[in-house]
Amino acid sequence: MADSTPASDTPAAFGDPIYREGVIELLGVIAYGELSAFERLAEDAKLAPSLRDKAELAQMAQAELGHFFGLRDRLESLGVDPYAAMEPFEESFTRFHVQTAPSDWLEGLVKAFVGDGLAADFYREIAAYLDVDTRALVLESLDGTGNSAFVVTRVREAIEADPTIAGRLALWGRRLMGEALSQAQLVAAEHDGLTAVLVGGSDRAGGMDLAAIGRMFARMTENHAGRMAELGLDS
Template structure:
């Protein structure tokens, strides 16, 4: 593997560290929308896992000689804007957002992580691994659709909105840091490679929508 600009590594770890911190915030907030105590507890456990991921990423940034706060700061505006414009109004919208929206973002970061050497690649793939939210979200959403079929159409529209906003967020993140853009171009080889990367992410999104029982 060719040498990777250390600034790109710090940028990627920085955006992920902030993404995990915000995931903790929003999972804890969404837990209050849960219709059952079991659902509330499930999201609280997932939130705890996210803050653990944040701490691991922050520790790695420190090992690299970077200040975690400084590494996260360039990405605050883009990620906060995404969460503000996609704030769920219901329990089900929150679950779809975590499964579809956060899943698409995780796919994007996994693709970039593949261009890094270990131990950073292994760390990123580990913190992006599912914390149990996927299966939980699928069960809850499919059960709700089985009872009230009418919610499927509304949630499908919500899912399409999420993917559009998530793509915009990803573009904003890349635009913030030249090193990340260069890492992607270098890793994929050329613009055609970037196109194939986008196709893989889009295909994974379509499959998630089907898994939820929603039309992509």
Template sequence: MTQTSSPPSGTPAPDGAAAPDQATVDLLGLLAYGELTAFERMATDARMSPTLGDKMALAAMAAAEFTHFQAICEELDRLGVTRESAMAPFVAPLTAFHNSTAPADWLESLVKAYVGDNIAADFYREIATRLPSPSRELVLRVLDDTGHGAFAIERVRAAIGENPIVAGRLALWARRLVGEALTQAQRVGVDRDALTGLLVGVGDLDALAAIFNRIMAAHSARMAALGLSA
């Protein structure tokens, strides 16, 4: 059942306003918690940075992720949904994903953010196109790259140039990330019928296959940009 109470900092939905559909609430809650954890991880990655310039760049990206988090929370407020209740169903699956994919070093953290987070973002974009406005536009805007893509590509390619042997290790790591990310998405889909319903509603199996093919094509392009084999 959709939670309609608002947080202390939010504004309750006007009396008589239609309750937001569960799929919208679920996707916003999923993204809110994802952005919050992305902020935490990038702040941690900034501490691991090998240079002061890298530290400053990642700190700026972490700040951008938190800005995205705040924007989603404001949309939940507008809908009259408690932030914590919207995020709560996704704490366990996202925590499990991050616990099972803890990077061993700086390079693995860059690949995780670029490959693992983006394959999930591609999946969320496919769902977001079926949301009502203005939630749809907000989600698509929040999923825009904060600059981490170009940053990761430059740093990973430079590392491979200095020591080509790391390419094999990072390629294996990226494949593991994809497998774990798809498992996470499947778990969320099983638990949250409303999100699954948005994808089922796209039509026949060919349409679903086309979605999957687009996601995997984007993943292959990102791997190539890093200089890694998919």
């Protein structure tokens, strides 16, 4: 659980230009992430070993695209060009995906489950400092992200068939953890609006101090360990 309570007065919150900038940046980065996830899952489907697997990944991709449309529409309702709001995050996402390009189908599944789950944890933490309406949209857009029973089943089946792959996938999961945490820190540091919302740069929220930020990353680490255990892997 995060360390703050969201503001309830949505119109008043958006009267603060710092807060408004932070919300636009947050919606922009999540929207880019959803569109990127859709594209990545669609590509992964090409490597799927069966038609059933292709269909499952296509369904996951479709869910990501639906989330993207909701975020796009919200940005437009704020009078913002959604694609302009997304563009500043292109370099960060490209960097992350280059550094975490999976070598095979199973690594792609683990990345979808673990990597997307870590990103969702980070955005949920920030959402605790948002007005009620924006917070609800963010949480809805993250619903189900990185949480597919299909992925868990396929990875566990693969480990049961060949236990020797567990070590490799565990190392891969740890690498994803490190890269995702670095990505989260860089995204926050590179965008003043996001930082202001997180640490309380607006008048409507207290934000996090250094201790609270430490607890946030500890929670993210614990959640990662839980996901790895669900896959049958050591964290």
